[in-house]
Amino acid sequence: MHSTTSETPTADPPPSLPPTVDQALKIAVVGGFGVGKTTLVRAVSEIRPLNTEETMTRAGTDVDDLNGVEDKNTTTVAFDFGRITLDSTSVLYLFGAPGQQRFWFLWDRLFSGSLGAVVLVDTRRLGDSFFAIDRLEAQGTPFVVAHNDFGAAEHSLDDIRAALDLDPAVPLVRCDARDRDSAKGVLIALIEHIRTLIAEARR
Amino acid sequence: MSRSHRDESPDRLYVITSGRSGGADEALDAVALVVAESDPAPGMQSEHAAILRLCRGPMAVVEVSAHLGLPLAVTRILLTDLLDGGRITARHPRPAPSPAHPLASPDVLEKVLVALHNL
Numbered sequence: 006m007h008s009t010t011s012e013t014p015t016a017d018p019p020p021s022l023p024p025t026v027d028q029a030l031k032i033a034v035v036g037g038f039g040v041g042k043t044t045l046v047r048a049v050s051e052i053r054p055l056n057t058e059e060t061m062t063r064a065g066t067d068v069d070d071l072n073g074v075e076d077k078n079t080t081t082v083a084f085d086f087g088r089i090t091l092d093s094t095s096v097l098y099l100f101g102a103p104g105q106q107r108f109w110f111l112w113d114r115l116f117s118g119s120l121g122a123v124v125l126v127d128t129r130r131l132g133d134s135f136f137a138i139d140r141l142e143a144q145g146t147p148f149v150v151a152h153n154d155f156g157a158a159e160h161s162l163d164d165i166r167a168a169l170d171l172d173p174a175v176p177l178v179r180c181d182a183r184d185r186d187s188a189k190g191v192l193i194a195l196i197e198h199i200r201t202l203i204a205e206a207r208r
Numbered sequence: 209m210s211r212s213h214r215d216e217s218p219d220r221l222y223v224i225t226s227g228r229s230g231g232a233d234e235a236l237d238a239v240a241l242v243v244a245e246s247d248p249a250p251g252m253q254s255e256h257a258a259i260l261r262l263c264r265g266p267m268a269v270v271e272v273s274a275h276l277g278l279p280l281a282v283t284r285i286l287l288t289d290l291l292d293g294g295r296i297t298a299r300h301p302r303p304a305p306s307p308a309h310p311l312a313s314p315d316v317l318e319k320v321l322v323a324l325h326n327l
Binding site: 021022023024026027028029030031049055056057058059060081086088089090091092095096097098100115117118119120121145146147185189192193196197199200202203205206207 | 237238239240241264265266267268270271273274275278279280281282283299301302303304305306307308310311313316317319320321322323324325327
């Protein structure tokens with residue numbers, strides 16, 4: 006039998022959402038492997054990050070770009086997520102997801118309707134984020150870039166901005182993804198950026 | 209925590225969904241909030257019963273998937289069964305404010321900012 010009640014609980018059950026919650030929002034945290042996506046999600050999430058998979062069959066997609074995908078019929082990508090209850094009616098889900106090109110067609114669906122995205126980079130693998138940045142720009146999805154330096158600032162933000170060829174209008178911030186306040190700061194930078202873009206759009 | 213579905217045999221997933229790979233409600237967003245409208249009934253498929261127990265309060269589709277230890281696509285099929293049978297209801301996400309939709313849910317960003325500052 007496969008049911009959750011037959012399993013021995015290994016931790017406190019996650020806090021349930023208020024019964025009145027009726028609006029869920031999402032923010033995507035994208036970046037290469039090992040850059041600290043899950044760490045950042047964990048730093049701010051009220052639940053231990055959970056993990057699941059999105060699967061898509063070839064028949065269900067219009068894309069023909071399945072390069073590098075082992076199975077010709079089905080593609081599966083694991084991702085994790087956390088959540089923050091905002092108030093009695095709203096909850097914010099944070100998704101950590103690998104941002105490389107071969108995964109993106111899954112995110113198009115998973116992240117549709119997102120408030121925006123955080124592109125998490127580290128200087129050893131800046132190239133991992135090129136595609137995500139291009140794609141978010143093309144989609145018009147608001148995003149900020151956060152350099153996860155794990156507390157050791159070795160490169161100037163100007164150098165990183167130049168290496169990423171990042172639009173001057175896109176905020177670039179430094180963070181230590183392990184640190185709650187630092188991770189909070191990244192999300193706040195994203196929301197402030199969205200507010201600015203909306204104010205400009207209304208002008 | 210939930211078992212990893214990475215170890216699942218495709219056969220088992222085939223059985224759970226009665227061989228279906230489609231038919232799921234495409235409108236069922238990853239963060240649609242699902243709420244049980246009834247208790248599990250005797251003889252019900254165990255995954256359906258598990259969902260009804262999980263969703264006594266609202267829970268996002270993606271969270272149901274993680275707790276069941278089943279991929280999102282399979283979870284969507286199971287949820288669609290329950291939606292069609294009236295055993296659960298779904299609260300679909302409303303459009304988020306964006307530069308393309310600057311007037312959508314204007315209070316949402318304030319709400320997020322306040323909650324983040326209070327973390």
